[in-house]
Amino acid sequence: MASTPQHTGAPRPPLNVLLCAPRGFCAGVDRAVQIVELALERFGAPVYVRHEIVHNKFVVESLKAKGAVFIEELDEIPETDIDRPVVFSAHGVPKSVPEAARSRAMFYLDATCPLVSKVHKEAELHHRRGREIILIGHAGHPEVIGTMGQLPEGAVRLVETVEDARTFVPGGEKPLAWITQTTLSVDDTRAIVEVLTERFPDIVAPHKDDICYATTNRQEAVKAVAPMVDAMLVVGAPNSSNSQRLREVAERAGCPVSILVQRASDIPWHALPPLGRLGITAGASAPEVLVEEIIAAFAERYEVKVDSVRTAEETISFNLPRALRDMAAE
Template sequence: MIPPATRPPLRLLLAAPRGFCAGVDRAVRIVEEALARYGAPVYVRHEIVHNRHVVDGLRARGAVFVEELSEIPDDGRPVIFSAHGVAKSVVSEALSRRLVTLDATCPLVTKVHREVERQHARGRHLLLIGHAGHPEVLGTMGQLPEGAVTLVQDVAEAEAVQPPAGAALAWSSQTTLSVDDTAGIVAVLARRFPDIAGPAKEDICYATSNRQAAVKALVARGAERVIVVGAQNSSNSRRLAEVAERAGAAGALLVEQPESLDAGGFAGCAAIGLTAGASAPESLVQAVIDRLRRRFDLAVEEVRVAEETIAFRLPPGLAPRTARDTLAAD
């Protein structure tokens, strides 16, 4: 640790909004409340959100994470579907096994599921903008019969895609994509297929858009480099790093664990930016700030581009108990 009197000055521009979104907060609360109501173990299909710190914390409290329902014994314990959503085949499998299920799918992902169902019911073939293999994409594609969806990952694929001849078309997107990249892909699809239908409301969620706008504001305010607190498998976190570099930052660093950050790497910078993906808790942001303080005379400035007041309700039966509920039970 450098003695306080000799630490070089550094402006830290702190993005706002950052970190947990309403969908992630709801998903984590569902697991916590399920553990409180049912006790351990509670099974969770896939990581509830893409953040190792969050997952490890829930695992320590009794959550058991699996990739497939086949890994879950028929012991009557609850199983939770992750915030990314699941295919209809997964729901059907759970019903056939009479599993007790709790759905932590983000309501904004559910909105996309219902939208693609409506477009399919109108006889349209769906072009889904997203990343192959991402659980949200797998869940969205799994809302429709096989062959009803074609995945488009980038502008090159938008230029080359060949949907079924004569089919009416609609497009939808993963909720955690780059706003700018998605706009470019949609422009290509609209040029090639002028009659293509789009969603009634934008599929990219408010939290993704706000966090990307905040990162652009950090760079505009002078951040030479940007730290993104988030996991490597977190789509929205990776997009934040890309947005920072495209906005003009000399570099963007995706940090999953604060202790892995080499603060000395920012020597010579006058100002850097800090944000967090939608699945990264604020405690990790503060741990990064603490780590930087050991190396620099830090001046923290918040850069806010939006206020977020959205909150999602827990599923029926999982809402936290009130004092009145407790008295009634007694």
């Protein structure tokens, strides 16, 4: 918990907060949250959600308060609620999940980010063309589980590190192709791809980068701000891949202290250096209200001046599922 500031009557020290922009919600997260909220509005509670809709406790808890019920597997839905809507998370799911939902005549809404769906389609295309697929990503992450689950077991091989790329042994004589998780470090992924391309010059790359625009833009903003500040706070969840990557990017870009916090109550005041300039960013699943909460916490201790450092404009939005589209337009 955050400690209570001591009000001694002394003037508060000045603090220049540099807000990274873009930050926070991406189009895929915004769409996923909207799907749950509109489903609750149209169909009433409960609306079931398989896995966290996005990796953010604040978002999940606020949806729970509105009537969303979060589950890990479909068999947790009681037979008495089999006609209730179930939403698949933004990270994507293996093909076996919608197949199971159809077999039980469930009404489901797929909130998979369209950029994740693009990677799924790439994997299927490579498989149809007889290629062995390398997926660059983090083992156990829901997006990786969902992508590997689009194809038969063994069709997709996971590479997590440069060392994995150096020691990768193809399973046979098939041509190779690589795809990636959408929320990776741009620089780490580039290093892995360089090794794979050097070892396998004919390996097929994606037509367009799989790492999503929002991940790339947020990392670029952090790279611009990190060398200018005494510390960087990344607002996001510990299980959020893109938020963890932002923390790492800040460190590598020269920021002396880079810390991931979920909200203001998690700020480790004792671990912060003397501050003149503070950078703040937010992962793609962190709502802006949490950024504002953190700035307010610093304003209790410092005379805060906030400046925005913008490195890209974002205008992308994604269509809602047809079952909810008309409602959103009303």
